[in-house]
Amino acid sequence: MSHHYTVIKGEDFTEMLSKKVVFILCIGNTKTAEIPGITVAGANPDLIKFTPPADAELLYYGYCKSIPFPPATPDGKPTPALITYTALKLVNCPLFIVNSGLIVKPKVPYIDIGLSVGENILKRSAMKIENIREAFKRAKIIGNEISKYADVIMIAESIPAGTTTAGAVLKALGKKFAVSSSMPENPINIKLKVIDKAVKRVKSRDVFHIISEVGDPVMVGVMGIAIGSKKPVVLAGGTQMAAIAHLINEIKTKIETEAKRDDEINDVNVSIATTKYVVEDRSADMISISPDVNIIAVDPGLEKTSKPGLKAYAKGFVKEGVGAGGATLLAYANGITQKQFLKELEESYVRIIEKQ
Amino acid sequence: MSHHYTVIKGEDFTEMLSKKVVFILCIGNTKTAEIPGITVAGANPDLIKFTPPADAELLYYGYCKSIPFPPATPDGKPTPALITYTALKLVNCPLFIVNSGLIVKPKVPYIDIGLSVGENILKRSAMKIENIREAFKRAKIIGNEISKYADVIMIAESIPAGTTTAGAVLKALGKKFAVSSSMPENPINIKLKVIDKAVKRVKSRDVFHIISEVGDPVMVGVMGIAIGSKKPVVLAGGTQMAAIAHLINEIKTKIETEAKRDDEINDVNVSIATTKYVVEDRSADMISISPDVNIIAVDPGLEKTSKPGLKAYAKGFVKEGVGAGGATLLAYANGITQKQFLKELEESYVRIIEKQ
Numbered sequence: 044m045s046h047h048y049t050v051i052k053g054e055d056f057t058e059m060l061s062k063k064v065v066f067i068l069c070i071g072n073t074k075t076a077e078i079p080g081i082t083v084a085g086a087n088p089d090l091i092k093f094t095p096p097a098d099a100e101l102l103y104y105g106y107c108k109s110i111p112f113p114p115a116t117p118d119g120k121p122t123p124a125l126i127t128y129t130a131l132k133l134v135n136c137p138l139f140i141v142n143s144g145l146i147v148k149p150k151v152p153y154i155d156i157g158l159s160v161g162e163n164i165l166k167r168s169a170m171k172i173e174n175i176r177e178a179f180k181r182a183k184i185i186g187n188e189i190s191k192y193a194d195v196i197m198i199a200e201s202i203p204a205g206t207t208t209a210g211a212v213l214k215a216l217g218k219k220f221a222v223s224s225s226m227p228e229n230p231i232n233i234k235l236k237v238i239d240k241a242v243k244r245v246k247s248r249d250v251f252h253i254i255s256e257v258g259d260p261v262m263v264g265v266m267g268i269a270i271g272s273k274k275p276v277v278l279a280g281g282t283q284m285a286a287i288a289h290l291i292n293e294i295k296t297k298i299e300t301e302a303k304r305d306d307e308i309n310d311v312n313v314s315i316a317t318t319k320y321v322v323e324d325r326s327a328d329m330i331s332i333s334p335d336v337n338i339i340a341v342d343p344g345l346e347k348t349s350k351p352g353l354k355a356y357a358k359g360f361v362k363e364g365v366g367a368g369g370a371t372l373l374a375y376a377n378g379i380t381q382k383q384f385l386k387e388l389e390e391s392y393v394r395i396i397e398k399q
Numbered sequence: 400m401s402h403h404y405t406v407i408k409g410e411d412f413t414e415m416l417s418k419k420v421v422f423i424l425c426i427g428n429t430k431t432a433e434i435p436g437i438t439v440a441g442a443n444p445d446l447i448k449f450t451p452p453a454d455a456e457l458l459y460y461g462y463c464k465s466i467p468f469p470p471a472t473p474d475g476k477p478t479p480a481l482i483t484y485t486a487l488k489l490v491n492c493p494l495f496i497v498n499s500g501l502i503v504k505p506k507v508p509y510i511d512i513g514l515s516v517g518e519n520i521l522k523r524s525a526m527k528i529e530n531i532r533e534a535f536k537r538a539k540i541i542g543n544e545i546s547k548y549a550d551v552i553m554i555a556e557s558i559p560a561g562t563t564t565a566g567a568v569l570k571a572l573g574k575k576f577a578v579s580s581s582m583p584e585n586p587i588n589i590k591l592k593v594i595d596k597a598v599k600r601v602k603s604r605d606v607f608h609i610i611s612e613v614g615d616p617v618m619v620g621v622m623g624i625a626i627g628s629k630k631p632v633v634l635a636g637g638t639q640m641a642a643i644a645h646l647i648n649e650i651k652t653k654i655e656t657e658a659k660r661d662d663e664i665n666d667v668n669v670s671i672a673t674t675k676y677v678v679e680d681r682s683a684d685m686i687s688i689s690p691d692v693n694i695i696a697v698d699p700g701l702e703k704t705s706k707p708g709l710k711a712y713a714k715g716f717v718k719e720g721v722g723a724g725g726a727t728l729l730a731y732a733n734g735i736t737q738k739q740f741l742k743e744l745e746e747s748y749v750r751i752i753e754k755q
Contacts, residue, residue, distance in 0.1 A: 063548055103540060137547040142511070152512045152537040155498070181508040184459060191493040192419055192548040 053337030060376035062194035070095035071144035073161035076204035084203035096149035123367035130370035144260025182267020199366020211257035227359035279369025281321035316369035409693030416732035418550035426451035427500035429517035432560035440559035452505035479723035486726035500616025538623020555722020567613035583715035585682035635725025637677035672725035
C-alpha cells in the first residue's frame, strides 16, 4: 500500500477502505453562494448553480451534460471531481448521487430525499425545520439500506459556498470556526461578516435549529446518511465535513432529550479523509476545528504534475471537494500507488479538460 | 426450505435468493388507468394515482403517508404491498424505490431516473422515445451500481392499469397477449379495445418504439435496471413482468443492429417469480405468454387465513403486485415456512388494515 497519506488525529482507518466501500455524493446549493466574492466554485456567478449537478455527471460519464464543459474556477482551475472520477473508476466502487437541495437536477440517476435549495444565510433562515426533520429521516433510510451490504460508506459533498455555512454552524456550536476555501486567498472578511450576522439568529444548540438558521441542505443529507448507517462512515471532505462531524456528535449525544423521537440513532463510527492541501491551509485550521475523530490527510502529489490545472491544487487553489481526498485514499487503500494514480489522473485531465 | 412453490418453466432459482438480494420497486403511472373500469388498483378513480407512492411508503414505514390508509380495491381488498412488506421485514433485505414516471412523489427516499407519467395509450403515444432512451440509460446505471455488491436483484412494480399496457406490448411484439387483472372478472373487453386501437400506431418491432407507442414508464425502469445488472435478475410480478422479459430478450438480441449505440448491454440472466394466483388465472395465460425464462409460481397459502382481505387473494382478487410473489419466495428461500409467513402476514394485516 502506498503511504502518501498522514494520520492527523486518531487511528489509521485506511485498511478498512480495501473492503466493500460505497461512495455517496451529496449535492446541493445554498443561495449564500450568490454573495459576491464568497465562492469561486464556478467559472462565473451564473454557472455556480450548475457546479454540483455537473460534478455528478462527470463522475458517472467522464463528461458533463448540464453544462458543455467541466466546472472550473473563473481562472480555469478544474473541479476536484476529476480526481474523484479517476479514483472511483480505478477501484470500481459503487456510486450513488443524492439530491441534497439542488437548484438544477443532474442528468444522472439520483436519490431524492425531498430537500430544496438553502436560503442565503446572510439574509434569512436557511431552511424550515420540518423539512430538515423529514429529509433527515429519509437520508437515514438511505444510509441504513446501503449499509446492509457495504462495509464502509464514504460520503462526499459538492455545494458552492459550503465552507461559509460550515463556519456558521461551527460558530453556532461554540467551536473554532476557521474554515478553508477554494481560493488561495481565503475571503475571510466576507465570510466572517456573513457568519456573524447569520449566527445572531441562533437561539439554541439544537442541531436542527442551527442548520435551519445558518446551515445548508447538504449537511442534512450527509448527516442523515451517516446516522442511518450501521457500518463505519468516512466523511470525504475538508472543513465542511469537520462541521458535519460535530453535528453528528451532537445528535448522537443529545438525541435522548428530544421528546417523542421514535427514530433510531446508530452509534456510527465516523472518520474524515481530506487532502493535505486543506490541512496545510494556514487560513483555516482543519485539525483544531475537527472533533475527536480519526482524520487522514491524503497527498495526491499534485506538485509533481506538468498539468497546470492540477498543479494549482498544490499551490492552494481548489484544494478539495467532491470527496477528492477520500477517493484518493480509497485508490491507495486498493493498491494504487501515488505514481499510478497521478498518471491516470493526468490521462483524465487530457481527455476531460485539454480535449474540450 | 419450504416447498410451497412450483417451478413452472426452466430451473429452480430459489437457492440463489438465500444470497445477497437487493429488492427494487419501480413505481409509476399511466393515464391509461383513467379509462373507466380498466383497473381496481385504488378505492376510487381519484385515489388510483396515489396507489404506487402509498405502496412504497407502506414498504418502508408499515403505513402510508400520501393517503391516510393503505391502497385497496373499491370493495376493500388491500394492496399486495402488505405481503411484500412482511417478507422484506423478515429477511431484512435492502430496498430501493425507483420513480418510474409517477404522478405523485412518495414521502420516502426514491431514485429518480427522469421519467414522467405515461399517456393514455387509447388516445395517444405513451411517451417520447428520447425520454425512454435517456431514462433507460439512467436505469442501467442504477442496475450496474447496485449489482456491484448484490448477488441478485429482484425488481417489482406498482402501476395501475399496467396489465393493459403489458398486453399491448405483447401484441405489438407478435406474442400471445392474454394478461391477468386485479379483478376476479378480468375486464377483457375493455382491455382488448384499448390494446387493439393502441397497437395500430406501432410501425416496427423496435423495443423503444413499441414502448413509446403502447407501453408505460415502469417498463423502462424495470428493463433498464435489469439490463444494467451484472448479476442475475428476478422479475417479481405476473403478466407485466412476462411482457418486460420479452422486451429484455428483444434488446439483448437486437441491440447490435442499432446505429451508434455506445451503451453496454449485459447478457443478464432473467427469471420470473409470481404468485400461483396469477398462474392459475384462466383469463390470462402466464405460462404461454412468457418467454423461455425460469418461472416460479409461489403459494402464500392465503386460502388458509381467516383474514377476509387476504383470503380474497386465493379467490382471484388482486392476485399479485408490488412483487408480492417474489418477496414471498425470498422469505421461503431464507428459511421462513409458509406457516410462519402466514402468521407474520396476519399480524401485519391486523396492525396495518384492521387497526386503521
